[in-house]
Amino acid sequence: MALEALVLTPEDNVATAVRLLERGEKISIEEYAGTALLQDIPVGHKFALRDIEPGENIIKYGEIVGRATVTIKKGEHVHIHNVEGLRGRGDKL
Amino acid sequence: MKFMGFRRANGTVGTRNHVLVFPTVICASAVAEMISRAVPDSVVVSHPHGCGHMGVEKEHIVRSISGFCASPNIAGVLLVGLGCELITPKMIAEKLDVSGQRYEIISIQEEGGTNKTIAKGKILVKKLLKEAATAVREPVDISELIIGTNCGGSDTFSGLTANPALGHACDRLVEAGGTVLLTETPEMIGAEQVLARRAANDTVKKRIYEITAEMESLAFKAGVDIRGSEPSPGNIEGGLTTLEEKSLGAVLKGGTTMIKQVVEYAEKPTEKGLIIMDGPAHDAVCNTGMIAGGAQVIVFTTGRGTPLGAPVAPVIKVATNSRIYRHMQDNIDINAGEILDGNATIQSIGDKIFQEIIEVASGKVTKAEILGHHEFAIHSMGLSA
Numbered sequence: 001m002a003l004e005a006l007v008l009t010p011e012d013n014v015a016t017a018v019r020l021l022e023r024g025e026k027i028s029i030e031e032y033a034g035t036a037l038l039q040d041i042p043v044g045h046k047f048a049l050r051d052i053e054p055g056e057n058i059i060k061y062g063e064i065v066g067r068a069t070v071t072i073k074k075g076e077h078v079h080i081h082n083v084e085g086l087r088g089r090g091d092k093l
Numbered sequence: 094m095k096f097m098g099f100r101r102a103n104g105t106v107g108t109r110n111h112v113l114v115f116p117t118v119i120c121a122s123a124v125a126e127m128i129s130r131a132v133p134d135s136v137v138v139s140h141p142h143g144c145g146h147m148g149v150e151k152e153h154i155v156r157s158i159s160g161f162c163a164s165p166n167i168a169g170v171l172l173v174g175l176g177c178e179l180i181t182p183k184m185i186a187e188k189l190d191v192s193g194q195r196y197e198i199i200s201i202q203e204e205g206g207t208n209k210t211i212a213k214g215k216i217l218v219k220k221l222l223k224e225a226a227t228a229v230r231e232p233v234d235i236s237e238l239i240i241g242t243n244c245g246g247s248d249t250f251s252g253l254t255a256n257p258a259l260g261h262a263c264d265r266l267v268e269a270g271g272t273v274l275l276t277e278t279p280e281m282i283g284a285e286q287v288l289a290r291r292a293a294n295d296t297v298k299k300r301i302y303e304i305t306a307e308m309e310s311l312a313f314k315a316g317v318d319i320r321g322s323e324p325s326p327g328n329i330e331g332g333l334t335t336l337e338e339k340s341l342g343a344v345l346k347g348g349t350t351m352i353k354q355v356v357e358y359a360e361k362p363t364e365k366g367l368i369i370m371d372g373p374a375h376d377a378v379c380n381t382g383m384i385a386g387g388a389q390v391i392v393f394t395t396g397r398g399t400p401l402g403a404p405v406a407p408v409i410k411v412a413t414n415s416r417i418y419r420h421m422q423d424n425i426d427i428n429a430g431e432i433l434d435g436n437a438t439i440q441s442i443g444d445k446i447f448q449e450i451i452e453v454a455s456g457k458v459t460k461a462e463i464l465g466h467h468e469f470a471i472h473s474m475g476l477s478a
Contacts (some may be wrong), residue, residue, distance in 0.1 A: 003435070006253055016249050016332070018433050044249040044332030044396075044414075058334075061252070063287065065338035078334065080320070085335030087283045088319025090312035 005029060007049065009062035014046040014078050016060075021047070038075040046078040058083050094269055096238065097230040097455035098389075103193030105165035106237045108389040108454040110228050111136050111405045112221045113170040114214070115162055117185055118143025118178035124207055125173040128214035135171075135218050138404045138469040143180045150476035155180060157359040157471045159188035160385025162196070166405045168225030169195040171217050173210070176202025197221060230456065236270030236365070238454055241383030241391040241406070242346045243277070245376040247324070248331030248396030250413035252342015254439070255394035255429035259411060261443025262392070262450060263348030267366050274362075274383045275347030276370040278308045279323050283337025284344045288369070293353045297369075300355035304371040323374065327397050346394060358472050359385035376401050377470035380408070390454050392446060400424045402466025407459045409449055411442075426460050 005015040007029055015029065021041040026034055032049050041047050046060070052072040057064045066083040076082075099107040114137040116125035122139045129137030142154050162170045162185060170189070172182035182198035189196045197217040204210040242259060244251055263273040281288060285305045292298035312319040324333040333339045353364040358372040359382045372382045380391055380403040391406050393399070396413035398421040412418035415430030427446060431437035453459055 003433070008253070016253060042332065046249070046332065046334065060338060061341045063284070063337070063341050065283070065341060066335040079332070080329060080334055083334050085283075085318070085320050085337060088279075088309050088312040088323065088336050090314065090316045091318040093313055093316065 003029070005047070007032065008060060011059050011062045013049050013052055013059050015049055016046050017041040017043055019043055036075050038073055039077045041077055048072045048074050048076050048078050050074050094235045094451070095232040096235055096451050098233040098237070099165070099168070099228045100231055100233065101165050101193070106233050106389070107165035107167070108407065108456075109166040109405060110168050110225050111166055112218060112225050113137070113162065113167045113405060114173060114218060115158070115170055116140070116143070116173045117158065117180045117182050118175050120144070120175040120178060121173040121201055124201055124210050124214070127207070127211050128171070128173065128218060131211060131215050132218040132222065134222055136404055136467060138467065140469060140471055142471055142473065144178045145477040146179060147476045147478055150474045151179065153358065153474055154471060155184060155188065157381060157385050159185050159192070160359045160361065161381055163189055163192040163194045164384050164387075164389075164405050166384075166389055167194070168228055169197070169221035171214060171221060172196055172198045173214065174198070174200040176200045195221065195224065234270070235266065235451065238266060238450070239272040239274065239387045239389055240266060240450060241274045241276075241380065241388030243376060243379050243383070243391055244343055244346055244394040245401065246395045246397030246399045247328050247333065247339060247343065248413060249333055249342070250430070250433065251394055251396045252345055253413070254432040254442070255396070255411045255413040256342055256346040257439045258429045258432065258442035259346040259392055259394055259446055260348040261440055262446035263346070263367065264350055265443070265447045266450070267348060267350045270365060272362060272365045272387075273347055273367050274370050274386055274388055275344065275367065276372045276379050276383060277343060277374040278304050278371050279336070279374045280340045280343035281305050282309050282340055283335070284340035287341065288344060288352060291350070291352050293351050297352055297355055301352070301369065304355065331396055356386060358382045361387050373472055375470065375472070377468045378472045380406070381469060381471055390450055392450065394429070395425070398424065400461070400464065400466055401468050402459075402461030402464070404467040404469050407453045408461045408466070409446070409453055409459050410461060411446060423464065424460055
């Protein structure tokens with residue numbers, strides 16, 4: 001059966017949409033069942049599995065992939081508008 | 094397990110039997126192309142290097158060219174020079190003497206211009222082709238295979254489907270005694286800890302942190318956020334948010350085995366198993382470095398789709414999603430998107446890739462070969478006068 005989204009490890013706080021997910025749609029992945037999407041999530045993009053505070057790490061593959069720049073609500077689109085990379089930041093020296 | 098390969102006089106094994114026309118300097122590029130066009134069974138490459146390189150850059154280009162020309166996928170090579178260049182056919186020939194590669198050399202100033210060089214070049218290439226025609230495939234253990242891995246035009250599915258599936262194929266090859274090259278150092282930034290945990294020893298671990306720090310320092314020197322270059326605009330559109338995220342997905346393609354050695358760009362490993370090659374993420378540059386490092390077959394995963402091939406090595410293309418597989422069917426060999434569709438698993442696609450590697454190594458042509466893709470580029474350190 002085709003999945004709607006993938007969560008890679010239990011530590012992850014984001015999931016990846018496997019197809020275009022629509023606002024209001026509810027996730028069927030067991031531990032996160034019932035999570036409603038607050039926005040449309042394009043295929044291949046991520047959404048939050050729980051509320052994330054500004055400055056909190058974004059976890060995917062069980063590893064840190066970046067840091068939230070603002071509060072991200074459960075079900076919200078997670079991408080460059082609310083996450084910054086921590087590596088290769090020559091602009092922050 | 095065996096594949097059918099060409100055993101060379103120097104003991105190395107090729108998966109192809111090419112005769113290559115190689116200009117050692119840009120000034121000889123057009124003549125090299127004209128020679129190859131006159132003898133269509135040969136292959137030719139073009140590049141902008143060969144003169145003005147200083148110090149380490151010169152060594153680096155010489156190592157890249159001589160390593161590439163020594164590929165066991167090449168039965169013989171015609172080196173074409175101008176005469177007054179820094180990197181001469183003779184200089185490369187000395188390296189090929191050490192590796193035991195068959196070559197001929199020719200120089201435009203010595204021959205007396207374009208037409209005379211083409212006339213003589215044609216004779217030399219025909220001679221090399223005649224010799225190459227005597228080579229026959231024989232059963233060879235797959236432990237003699239060196240597979241180059243590459244990912245380009247990545248999307249978020251690269252790290253979820255095609256890369257872990259390729260990683261499974263790599264694990265199987267390493268278990269069988271073969272060798273896998275993992276390169277693209279910028280796409281290890283943010284995933285060093287994952288690689289370092291699997292380092293065979295402290296030297297390897299130290300080198301993993303060193304090469305990524307060196308690469309990251311480029312962004313520091315430039316005073317820029319690496320995001321925008323890495324991940325690229327296309328990667329970001331595909332859903333990749335940060336370099337760390339891209340890297341963690343990218344390194345999966347090398348598999349999960351112990352990292353035995355870290356080598357320089359275009360350097361031949363002295364160990365078997367999983368090897369890291371330091372180098373940039375530029376796809377064509379990576380392929381050249383891995384072929385120079387001994388790779389006889391390259392497996393290339395792509396989410397956004399790319400037509401890229403390589404001049405003397407077959408490139409197997411693996412799509413990360415079914416949409417791009419269907420959309421660019423003339424370019425892509427295997428569809429790892431079936432994993433998302435629920436029709437396959439990472440392991441089953443990995444097994445399919447492994448089988449394809451054996452078949453392609455034995456002579457099955459890839460889509461990139463059918464279309465005649467032979468993109469070529471050498472890594473430049475930018476130290477040229």
